[in-house]
Amino acid sequence: MSAIDSTLDKSSRLGRLRELARPDRVFDFMAPAQSPVDVRHGPILYLEDVSVSFDGFRAIDRLNLTIDDGELRCIIGPNGAGKTTMMDIITGKTRPDQGQVWFGSRHNLLTLDEPQIANLGIGRKFQKPTVFEALDVSENLELAMAGDRRIWKTLLARLDREGQARIDEVLETTGLTSERYRLAGVLSHGQKQWLEIGMLLMQRPRLLLVDEPVAGMTEPEMHRTAELLTRLAGKQSVVVVEHDMGFVRSIARQVTVLHQGSVLAEGTMDEVAGDPRVIEVYLGGDEEEAA
């Protein structure tokens, strides 16, 4: 009953209005960060027929993508395939021209903005490591910790024992315990990447979107990152966008190949690597890849 309600009615204007007035429901933006994401009826992330163009250029072209709960998915593709744009759409930064984006079967992401989506439990790591350089490592994690984000609550917020324990735990997971009091600005490139992943973990996300986590990393750093990401999968769903084939091979179970804004192939790494269309895109006369 409620499933029918939310899938059919929400799309119409009246339905949305009725949705607003439902007394039994907490507004998404007021609900705590781990607001229930309904995955009983299928995938955690569902993109259907999504298109977006910038100045006539179709960055995403009728894209369909499904991510299951707890899955670790790698998305590969040449430059300009639309990987980052896809993340922008999921996190609310870019609105698609058409299509549907659902988080679980309950939350239509196209009606929400970035903070609302983040508070629903979608964490995002940028391509370039983005941490708060003027704050120290544990402060970075503290800010990212799931909690009440309203102004007054933030002003009066104190770090309690539970929060401290959570920070310690994430410091341990990311291997940054000895750096906790250092400013994030002086960390090495790899450490910044881990800190950013750590900040995502503090949000207790259901879905992690990770954009090129090993770009510019040394070999040992790459191994640790692979280990970190595989450990996360299962508890969270993880989507990794990556260029580095070796790295993808080391972590991926399911690989999706994007090309010119839509899915070219999907399957295990070996299946995908053997697909003639994929070989053509990656090896056959693609100037961008050669550059």
Add this chain to the structure above:
Amino acid sequence: MTLTDNLGRGDRSRQAFLSRSTLLTSLVLIVGMLAVLIFNALPDSNALHVSGATVALLGKYFTYMLLALAVDLIWGYLGILSLGHGAFFALGGYAMGLYLNAQTSPLPGWQSIMSYFPVAALAILLAPGLLALVFGWLAFRSRVTGVYFSIITQALTFALMLAFNRNEMGLGGSTGLTRFYELLGFSLSGEGMTVALFVASGMAVLLAFWLCRAITVSRLGRVSMATRDAEARVRFIGYRVDHVKLALFVVSAMIAGVAGALYVPQVGIINPSTFAPLFSIEVVVWVALGGRATLYGALLGALVVNYLKTVLTGAMPDAWLFILGGLFVLVTMLLPQGIAGVISQWRGKRRDHEGGRDRQEQQDRQEKQEASA
């Protein structure tokens, strides 16, 4: 740069309200204020006597320091450069001016309610606060940032200057409001009132300093610094960046309004020239010179520049603007952290000397950990 100070070790005292710099700044303010009061009470014949005129001047500096604090709160800690904070200062000033005028002759129309001090006090906070709320809401919601925001704040204060110049506003046109005689039933002309306004301004600086300090050490303060450095990241963590900006912008505007209200009875006039874009830019120069993102730096900058201004506009009036401009260029190039940066560098060096052993221990521990891993 602060980043490389102390080998990048975060300064944990940042999180505590009562840090050494807070205590020191409060102490300097209180002792300075008491000293002025004591020296003022000495008989005229005494060599250390501080004249009423000097007290009035210092009281005016206090209101400038308050304004600098307001600008630093949003520029230093939030990265919003307002080039129109003079507008909030002037609005607070006009509210006070109306109240003072109402003491001598009843005001026409709606202005008559301003004769009650509580109403006036409310207006001093609400007029700048509401303007900041509406203006900020429109700007931050549309994600207007950086230099674009600065430009529209300039436009805002310029537009208000033009509006307040019109006689139809009923606010004195280009002459502004003047002829103030009484405040809260006391005459404005005696030296007792000068001292009282000096003390009130000093207390206001102290309270605003504590308020800003409390905000900047809270989690909200750290969110605001994070917004300054990586706005998109803050948004993807789930904070409503526009709300954070709006809240601090409104608080800052209210502090500026109080500054204006204290300024007006001390100088005896408020006119549209306070809305002039140039004044707002000057305030930014004070903060830059003192050192932004340190509250005491803003206080210091306002005091130093205005003292220089008083001295130099007397000695060589034509050269003042060149000197101010030159100072700004020099500080930006040579001391990007301002006077406060020099102080903290000097203190950091001393701490390095003392804390060498401590750091060695930390390094050892780190190496051991790596070895065991």
